[in-house]
Amino acid sequence: MNLMSMLIFSFILALALFIINLFMPNKPDINKLSPYECGFDPFADARTPMSIQFFLVAILFILFDLEIALLLPIPWSMNTNPPNMTMSMTTALLVLLTLGLAYEWSQGGLEWAE
Incomplete structure (x- = not known):
């Protein structure tokens, strides 16, 4: 199967799944509309606003978790690319992330109490 036929098939x-979804009946009931908390009744309203600091810390965690994933292949890159280029790209990535963390810190995004 060539690429064009796979794209057309996809x-x-x-499109077929989207059209089928349009014509399926929507029957909400009390179980589908209630929030699910591990089989227990919900303790509070599920739509209460959350603190923005929680989201900032979560995004920072994901960002630095991805940084580790980007830094893991460096030893293999040292064997295939010139070491100067590998080290300069690694240093650029670390400097960029450090500047972003410093900016976040200076703006008070890591402070829990205001």
Whole structure:
């Protein structure tokens, strides 16, 4: 199967699933509309606003978790690319992330109490 036929097949399949979804009946009931908390009744309203600091810390965690994933292949890159280029790219990545963390810290995004 060549690339064009796979693209056409994927588009037709996605379009067919979308059309089927449009004509399916929507029957909400009390169980579908209630928030699920491990089988227990909810303790509070599920739509209460959360603190923005929680989201900032979560985004920072994901960002630095991805940094580790980007830094893991460096030893293999040292064997295939010139070491100067590998080290300069690694240093650029670390400097960029450090500047972003410093900016976040200076703006008070890591402070829990205001």
